[in-house]
Structures are given as structure tokens and as C-alpha cells.
Amino acid sequence: xxxxxxxxxxxxxxxxxxxxxxxxxxxxxxxxxxxxxxxxxxxxxxxxxxxxxxxxxxxxxxxxxxxxxxxxxxxxxxxxxxxxxxxxxxxxxxxxxxxxxxx
Numbered sequence: 001x002x003x004x005x006x007x008x009x010x011x012x013x014x015x016x017x018x019x020x021x022x023x024x025x026x027x028x029x030x031x032x033x034x035x036x037x038x039x040x041x042x043x044x045x046x047x048x049x050x051x052x053x054x055x056x057x058x059x060x061x062x063x064x065x066x067x068x069x070x071x072x073x074x075x076x077x078x079x080x081x082x083x084x085x086x087x088x089x090x091x092x093x094x095x096x097x098x099x100x101x102x103x
Contacts, residue, residue, distance in 0.1 A: 014077075014078040014080045018078070018081040019084075021081050021085050022084040022085070023088075024088075025065075025084075025085055025088035028089075029062070029089050032061060033092050033093050035055065035058035036055050036059070062089070065089070066089050069082075069085040069086075069089070070082065070086070
């Protein structure tokens, strides 16, 4: 019975949660994209080893966060939040690639 209660609660707050998750994911995805090109909000790689370590860390955090969000929002039945999560996680890296290709 309690499992059904969590599912209903998730469906009820889906719309407001989608906005919060989308904004949070945009910030996280933008910071991770910045780390992929060698910079960071509070970190600047000075050696090639530091840059590689930052890139590997950013890719692992990105993949885990994307997969965890997909599983969580699918289990809770929060479809708006799921779509917002996927779009907010994939748009900043796609925009970064397009900008870099245009230069």
C-alpha cells in the first residue's frame, strides 16, 4: 500500500518537480560541460593529467546522474519530470558541440 502512495504523490507533484529538476539539471550539465573542455567553476586544470582527470570525473558524474534520474522518474511515474530531466541534461552538451563546430 505504501508503494502506491509514493507513486501517487510523485504523479501529483510532477509538474512543479519538472521545473525544479530542469533548472538544477541545466546548472549541473553546464558545469560538467565546462569541465569537459578543461575548465571549471572553481577549478582550472594546469597539467594534462589534471585535465584528463577532470574530464573523466565529469563524464562519470554525467552518466550516473542521467541514469539515476531516468530510473527514479520512471519508477515514480513522473513523465514530465523525466522529459525535462533528459532535455536539460542533453541540451547544454549538444549546444556546446554546435558552438564549437561553428567556430
